[in-house]
Amino acid sequence: MDEASEANDTSDTGAVDDRTGGADRAEAVRQVSVIGAGTMGYGIALTYAMGGREVALYDVASEALARAQRNVRSGLDTLANAGRIPESETGVIADRIAYETDLEAALQGSDFVTEAVPEDAELKRETFEHIDEYAPSDAVLATNTSGLSITAIGEAVTDPARVLGTHWFNPAHVVPGVEVIRGEETADATIETATALLESVGKTPIVVERDVPGFIGNRIQLAMAHEAFSLLDRGVADAATIDRAVESTFGFRLPASGIFEKVDQSGLDVQQAVTEYLLPDLDRCTEPHDALVDRIEAGELGVKTGRGMYDWGDRSLESINEERDRELLALLEAYESDTSG
């Protein structure tokens, strides 16, 4: 056991005394399992390992685990180069992650399980049935679904009170916020454990009290993206121009003011006036736009195929991700200085 885990080793049973609050809840979580080692799974595993937890990362595909191991290594290098972790600790952190192809072994002794398999309701259900079978009966069970019903996923297990959503944003080891979603049957203690654990590993938990499709972040993000595709279809501007418009104007302001602080700054009367004349012209199409569908039909899926909204040439996924992570880590510094006071 490493030093960080030893520091957390305050309980033989992992049981939590409700009177002692969040720190004890977080410390009681010593072993974490992540089910699904794709885009999200490796970053979630890496975050928990950086937070001193022992992590079992499971996937049905051994190639996915090999890729996850490479991504963890390069994620650690980027974090060390950005001064977020000491270079000398990268090996210790990497060694906290065990890569598993045996689900039972991955769940043995787990205090907190995060499911990150593909976004398919039936697959999530089946996966939770297996988790229910092998994980300890008092483990908290979280799904990283982007917007499926937490309540429906919880129905796959014997005790849905211990199921909740923890919705991370890509790249999970960099983006600070994680939505913590309450299903209809989720117990308060489950929310409290997840919140305390996420805080203890440096994340900003955002509790979403109602299990609505897409939660908060993806509802707002999707509304914005849908309108942007509509602008493309209407020939208002090309993709690069729309991105530049977002990044240099309201997108630049968002990390500092969010939505409602900005509304207060411009005035609610202004907000009402703009809503009244603009809303009727906003996109109402309930299907994906041609600008999206046509590219998919042409096999242009984004960085993973080398072309999507942009041409990525023959750059490797690793180098694209590294550049993205470097830019985001610079923004993270600013976010932390804004939220620390």
Ligand code: NAD
């Ligand atoms: P992904 O396709 O990159 O990875 C999924 C992994 O799950 C793959 O490695 C696959 O081999 C593995 N898998 C498939 N069936 C499995 C099973 N039965 N048991 C264990 N592993 C299995 O997907 P992703 O982008 O990491 O998304 C995972 C979840 O996270 C989805 O619910 C998705 O909606 C959500 N999510 C994704 C993002 C994102 O930006 N990609 C952001 C937030 C949330």
